[in-house]
Amino acid sequence: xxxxxxxxxxxxxxxxxxxxxQISKMHGGEKLMRCFQCGTCTSDCxxxxxxxxxxxxxxxxxxxLGMKDKVLSSDTLWLCAACFTCTDRxxxxxxVANVIRVLRNLAAEEGYIPQVxxxxxxxxxxxxxxxxxxxxxxxxxxxxxxxxxPKGNQQKIKKTLSEVHLFKDKQKEGQ
Amino acid sequence: xxAKYLLFLGCAIPYRVSALEVSSxxxxxxxxxxxVEMPEFNCCGLPLDPVSHETMLLLAARNLAIAExxxxxxxxxxxxxxxxxxxxxxxxxxxxxxRDGINRQLKETDLEFKGTVDAKHLIQVLIxxxxxERIAQSVVNPLTKVRVAEHNxxxxxxxxxxxxxxxxxxxxxxKTLVEVTGATCLDYMDExxxxxxxxxxxxxxxxxxxxxxxxxxxxAVDAQxxxxxxxxxxxxxxxxxxxxxxxxxxxxxxPILHYxxxxxxxxxxxxxxxxxxxxxxxxxxxxxxx
Numbered sequence: 001x002x003x004x005x006x007x008x009x010x011x012x013x014x015x016x017x018x019x020x021x022q023i024s025k026m027h028g029g030e031k032l033m034r035c036f037q038c039g040t041c042t043s044d045c046x047x048x049x050x051x052x053x054x055x056x057x058x059x060x061x062x063x064x065l066g067m068k069d070k071v072l073s074s075d076t077l078w079l080c081a082a083c084f085t086c087t088d089r090x091x092x093x094x095x096v097a098n099v100i101r102v103l104r105n106l107a108a109e110e111g112y113i114p115q116v117x118x119x120x121x122x123x124x125x126x127x128x129x130x131x132x133x134x135x136x137x138x139x140x141x142x143x144x145x146x147x148x149x150p151k152g153n154q155q156k157i158k159k160t161l162s163e164v165h166l167f168k169d170k171q172k173e174g175q
Numbered sequence: 176x177x178a179k180y181l182l183f184l185g186c187a188i189p190y191r192v193s194a195l196e197v198s199s200x201x202x203x204x205x206x207x208x209x210x211v212e213m214p215e216f217n218c219c220g221l222p223l224d225p226v227s228h229e230t231m232l233l234l235a236a237r238n239l240a241i242a243e244x245x246x247x248x249x250x251x252x253x254x255x256x257x258x259x260x261x262x263x264x265x266x267x268x269x270x271x272x273x274r275d276g277i278n279r280q281l282k283e284t285d286l287e288f289k290g291t292v293d294a295k296h297l298i299q300v301l302i303x304x305x306x307x308e309r310i311a312q313s314v315v316n317p318l319t320k321v322r323v324a325e326h327n328x329x330x331x332x333x334x335x336x337x338x339x340x341x342x343x344x345x346x347x348x349x350k351t352l353v354e355v356t357g358a359t360c361l362d363y364m365d366e367x368x369x370x371x372x373x374x375x376x377x378x379x380x381x382x383x384x385x386x387x388x389x390x391x392x393x394x395a396v397d398a399q400x401x402x403x404x405x406x407x408x409x410x411x412x413x414x415x416x417x418x419x420x421x422x423x424x425x426x427x428x429x430p431i432l433h434y435x436x437x438x439x440x441x442x443x444x445x446x447x448x449x450x451x452x453x454x455x456x457x458x459x460x461x462x463x464x465x
Contacts, residue, residue, distance in 0.1 A: 026228075027228060027266075027273065028228065046368050046369045046371070046385055047369075047374060047381055047385075049385075050380070050381045050384040050385060050388075051378065051381050054381075078225070078377050079374060079377055079378055079381065080373075081329075081369050081371065081372075081373040081374050081385075082224075082225075082329070082373055083329040083333065083369035083373075084329060084330075084333035084334040085329075085333065085367075085369070087333065087334045088333050088334055088335050088336075088343055095334075097334070101224060101225060101228065102228070104225045104226065105225070105226060105227060105228055108225075108226040108227065113226055114376075114377070116376055117222075117223065117225065117226045120218075120222050120223060121223060121226075121230070124217060124218045124223070124234070128215070128216045128217040128218065129186045129189070129190070129216070129218060130186040130187075130218045130222045130223075131186050131187070131190040133189050133190055134190075137189060137190070137191075137193070140193070141189075141193070144193065144197055144450070145197075146193070146196060146197065146200070147212055149184070149189050149216070150184070150212055150213040150214065150215055150216035151215060151216065152215060152216050152217050153215045153217075156215070156284040157217050157234075157237075159283045159284050160217075160233050160234070160237055160280060160281065160283065160284060161230060161233060161234075162280075162283070163280055164227060164229055164230050164233070166226060166227040166230065
């Protein structure tokens with residue numbers, strides 16, 4: 001996660017008044033402006049219970065205020081466990097977990113991507129599976145009486161994802 | 176035959192949770208649910224949703240489109256896969272512009288998403304297609320001396336507006352399915368709390384504390400085992416229980432069983448047939464109670 005370290009700076013926080021509109025246009029971020037900061041999300045969040053830094057209400061407010069750089073470069077953005085408790089209980093139907101996901105997508109576009117996602121993307125392009133299934137596991141399937149694993153069609157998966165902007169350079173490499 | 180489904184295995188199960196597959200296939204065969212293998216496979220897309228929603232939509236829609244070509248509904252043993260496929264199905268059915276965009280890309284490999292097939296998790300198929308009566312009839316060895324706790328996990332229930340299965344604040348299906356085996360299913364504090372698995376690798380401390388919290392609540396009601404229905408929840412508790420005991424200097428000794436293993440025992444299948452040897456936390460004490 002070294003690449004996602006929050007940058008400490010003495011300069012005043014830069015604000016982007018367009019940020020909230022950018023989020024609201026994205027699938028899942030449409031209802032960002034509905035949040036009235038009641039705090040149901042944070043108080044019901046299992047991660048917030050044990051983390052000193054992750055506070056979904058705070059992230060939503062920072063997004064509304066246009067603190068784009070600070071939100072997108074922050075480590076805490078990647079702590080959400082996607083349990084959707086906040087989404088289910090939000091009285092304003094903000095779909096908090098989806099807004100967090102939109103913010104992560106934007107962070108990824110800015111280059112803040114934890115390494116694990118690159119590895120999973122590459123693995124899916126190569127085999128269809130998000131993890132590299134060990135040879136031993138494949139052999140063990142036979143002895144356990146399990147049918148062979150369905151294979152991924154590398155060419156078709158690459159074609160399907162050819163317009164995805166993320167990791168674009170990597171994909172070109174693979175083609 | 177009770178029902179016929181296209182089996183979507185997902186990534187985590189063949190990677191490291193084969194006991195879930197072995198036991199689930201065995202119980203479904205006994206209950207008359209026929210499984211057809213996917214002709215080709217790609218991940219449901221969920222792991223990449225945090226970095227690219229578009230990638231997730233494309234990967235999920237591709238699987239749904241393949242199932243449509245086969246004319247079969249999808250069955251998964253992973254609530255993450257089932258939840259993702261359900262969400263994408265509903266989203267694309269309701270949003271024509273999004274659907275058209277995804278279909279333009281799927282057309283590259285001669286596929287089209289129409290929204291004609293559904294995706295269900297194992298326990299949804301058990302309760303809706305097989306039915307409690309038929310499951311009860313299959314029980315030859317009621318587990319009347321066994322007291323367990325259940326853990327639904329998140330994605331079988333939430334977000335409820337997309338999943339629409341059971342009550343997310345007070346889920347009953349898994350409890351009912353546990354009780355049909357003859358076992359007692361105990362209530363405990365914070366039953367619907369997340370296992371913490373998605374935070375592993377991002378912040379292990381938070382993840383372990385979440386798992387520990389759950390284990391301590393289960394220990395408080397003196398459960399002999401924890402029953403899970405998700406490969407990630409299972410990894411989280413089964414793999415980390417010893418680590419949690421060491422880290423926090425506590426003792427739990429609670430075996431983590433897949434629901435399919437519990438039902439399998441009640442159906443008279445042996446622990447070996449249900450791949451009990453793959454469990455990290457020893458279940459031999461529990462097996463003495465059968």
